[in-house]
Amino acid sequence: MELFSDQPGDEGLPGAERRLAMIAVMTATTMAVFDGTIVNVALPQITRALDAPVGTAIWVANGYLLATAMTLATFASLSGRIGFRTLFSAGLAVFTLASLGCALAPSMNMLIFMRVLQGFGGAAMLSIAPAIHRTIFPNRLLGRILGMNAVLIATSTAVGPALGGTLLAALSWEWLFAINVPLGLVAIYLSLRAIPGKRSATRAPFDVAGALLSAVSMGAMIMAADACAQLAHHGQEGEAALTAGAYALVSVAAGIGFVKVQRRVREPLLPLDIFASARFSLAALTSLVSFVGQGIAFVALPFLFQNAYGYTAFESALLFTPWPIGIVLVAPHAGRLADRHSPALLSTAGLALFTVGLGLLALLPAQAQAWDICWRALVCGMGFGFFQSPNNREMLGNVSRERSGNASGVLAIMRTFGQCLGAAVLGIILSVYAAAALSHGEVHMSALEDAAAIRLALWVAVGATALASLVSFSRIRKARVVGA
Structure with missing residues (x-):
């Protein structure tokens, strides 16, 4: 297989070690993605088994997301100080x-604490x-491995709910977590054996202020999004x-403080000089805006399928499957x-x-058939798949290998934000x-009102991705100017 063949002048690891390191990273990625999707299916059973309020059980999912978002930038920075092998293996453990x-x-x-x-x-x-991936693979294969990584995440996302439902039908909810233990042990062994352990030689103090401000900004942003999700609940609009x-x-204030701190410390948590590359900055901005559109669609479509069209939760999950x-x-x-070929050109075509x-x-239409929904979702998935791999390659390929950990953190932050x-x-x-339905004396929105709200949200998503396409297109012109 070409991914593991060696050619003269290749950077990264030899083919055999490259294979082991890739297996370790992809196993860990699969586990992390599964745990972000599987648990939602099990929340009702977990709530009954542990005799807990539904409001508290939501934090089984939210606690995981919050802890992840708050520490992405910190861990990306630490990778240069302690090395990829040490950080990755410790995180996996x-x-x-x-x-x-x-x-x-x-x-x-206790379950919520463990989820955090x-x-x-x-x-x-x-x-x-x-x-x-940037470290272990040569540049000539970077786009290929990032494409495989995108496939892995999409497959895990698609299979997660179905696998969770199957495990719950045959076993108890505890097995959703226990299944990670043997996989994790194998991945730890492979990561210790194959992932490079090189670290930077800096002796500057760690940017504690930057880490705290980053955590506060990202955490407050997640909480703001969660509060916005509660806005539609009758009787909670004002408080939410x-x-x-x-x-x-709080998120904006902490974010401004974070940028100020990064400009003055000797070794910043996120070196702002990586944004000196216009192609990197535009790729990051493209990623951010495109994920706004994806985020709207991912949350809106289940509302459309279930509230407006009357499909069950299981049928809704099946209708969404063509996307991944x-x-x-x-x-x-x-x-x-x-x-x-030009990653910017490919990304722009995918976004279009x-x-x-x-x-x-x-x-x-108002009464959409399943096949009509599925082929449209398939187009979305094909477009996003054609965009994501080249855009990620553009981000990672336009920074030095020493800055690849920081670039990887920016990529994860753009996606989450x-x-x-x-x-x-x-x-x-x-x-x-x-609120409009309530002003007309309706306690809940009708199916027609639900459909109208979701369609408006989807048009907003269209606007976001169209804007991302324009930003991405500007990279093509910039790349031509640089080439000239």
Whole structure:
């Protein structure tokens, strides 16, 4: 297989070690993605088994996301100081032990605590996984391996709910976490054996202020998005709006403080000089705006399928499956093409197709058939798959190998921030429609009102991805100017 063949002048690891390191990273990535999707299916059973309120059980999912988001930048920075092998293996060990703790948790509070620990371990792995690929593979294969990584994440996302449902049907909820233990042990062994352990020689003190401000900014942003999601709940609009506004202000203030700190410390948590590359900065901005559109669609479509069209939760999950299937079909080819042709051009073409797919979903008829939904979702997945691999290659390929850990962290932050902003936008739109229904004496929105709100949200997503396409297109012109 070409991924593991050696050629004169290749950077990275020899083929045999490259294979072992790739297996370790992809196993860990699969575990982390599964744990972000599987648990939602099990929340009702976990709530009953641990005799806990539904409101508390939500933190089984939110605690993991919050801990991950708050520490992405910190772990990306630490990777240069302690080395990829040490950080990745330690994160994997924490994740695996926390998974065992989740399986053995006797109470809801203990389960939430273990999920937070899982989030820390997941952040240590996910923040540097693309950078490890950059380190172990030569540049000529970077697009290809990033395409495979996109396929892995899409497949894990698609299979997660079905696998969770199958395990719950045959076994108890504890096995959703226990299954990580043997996989984690294998991945730890492989990572210690094959992932490079090189670290920077800096002796400057760690940027503690930057780490704290980054955690506060990202954490408050997640909480603001969660509060926005509550805006549509009848009777909670005023309180949720105030809460969301307060968290948003804290997030912005901490973000401004973070940038100021990065400009003056000797060894910043996130070196701002990586944004000196216009192609890197535009790729990061493209990623952020595109994930806003994806975030809106991911949260909005289940509302459309279930509330407006009357499909069950299981049927809704099946209707969504063509999206990740589209990514699986296209991403590997897009990654290979990105190694030979302009990643900016490929990304722009993918975003254009993604925009068309979202527009097709927004134009769904009032009584849409399953096949009509599926082919439109497939177009979205194919467009996003054609965009993601080349864009990630553009980000990682336009920084030095020494900065690849920081670039990997930026990539993860753009994805998280974009998806959360998309969820917040949807919450605001649903809140406006819910308030209008209440003013007309309706306790809940009708199916027609639900459909109208979701279609508006999907058109907003179309606008976001169209804007991302324009930003991406500007990279093509810039690349031509540089080439000239």
